[in-house]
Amino acid sequence: MKKILLFLAVTVLLLILVLLALKNEPSDIQQVIVTDYKDATYVIDGTPATLVDGVSEKIPKTNSPVLVTTRYFGNQLFKDINDDGRDDVIFFLTQETGGSGSFFYVVAAVNTDDGYIGSEALFLGDRIAPQTIESGIGNQIVVNYTERAAGEPMTTSPSIGVSRRLILDVRSMQFTEVAADFEREADVNYMALGMKTWVWQKTEFDDGRIIFPTREGVFTLLFADDHLMEVGTDCNNVGGEYTVENNKITFTNLRSTLMYCEDSQEAEFLEMLKDTKSFHFTTNGELFFDLKDNNGTVVLH
Known part of the structure; x- marks a missing residue:
């Protein structure tokens, strides 16, 4: 019995030493810096x-x-x-x-x-x-x-x-x-404002109100890498500018064509953008705009 226990102990020790050697084996993959x-x-x-x-x-x-x-x-x-x-x-x-x-x-x-x-x-x-x-x-x-x-x-x-x-x-x-959609869980580390056209889903206010677009898919945001943006609405075409600092975002110089559309939600949606203070992404592939004074959240997908 003692011989068996000694054999098992030696075997375990050798296995541990092999694993440690493999773990500490130096990698031949190095970050080499070159001029060309x-x-x-x-x-x-x-x-x-x-x-x-x-x-x-x-x-x-x-x-x-x-x-x-x-x-x-x-x-x-x-x-x-x-x-x-x-x-x-x-x-x-x-x-x-x-x-x-x-x-x-x-x-x-x-x-x-x-x-x-x-x-x-x-x-x-x-x-x-x-x-x-x-x-x-x-x-x-x-x-x-x-x-x-x-x-x-x-x-x-x-x-x-x-x-x-x-x-x-x-x-x-x-x-x-970068997936074209987010049917699976999204990695927020790889999400960016300019990665897709964002579509307004709803806005939830802290007083319990929820506003949905009356026409699905028409309220959109497209961010360009030169700080310009395009806004789609249920009435006019809108352009503007945005600035980002960390997760803070500001929308300025929103300009639109001058059509009148009855029962349009355009003015309401643009006011939400002007009232936005910050943004963040979710693992559901969503973009959240946080409104000033913690009044609510604009949800886009």
């Missing part, structure tokens, strides 16, 4: 690929004779995607691993005070036809390419257009896709 984004290190499926003049050639750790080639493809977009006043670079990468596949990714090189830092790569597809990377609303980018329909052979030319809206989380250096 074509020389930066990008992480593909957990493995770093360091480009030299746009190309990386590397033999996998498995000692396979296959050479993995990662290559700058292009179609770059220059845009400040982290609000630090410097233009970052977003572009396509390809990777070939010795087979017939040519795998396409999108990556970003974040421009810092000292140089560029490469992001993790987001996989797009095998032998797709990349098109453009465009600037989206706010910090978003829009990646456009064509792919094959489900079930089509690789010999078929890509013909199905795809547009994906992405935001880079600079903390993790990973791209997150």
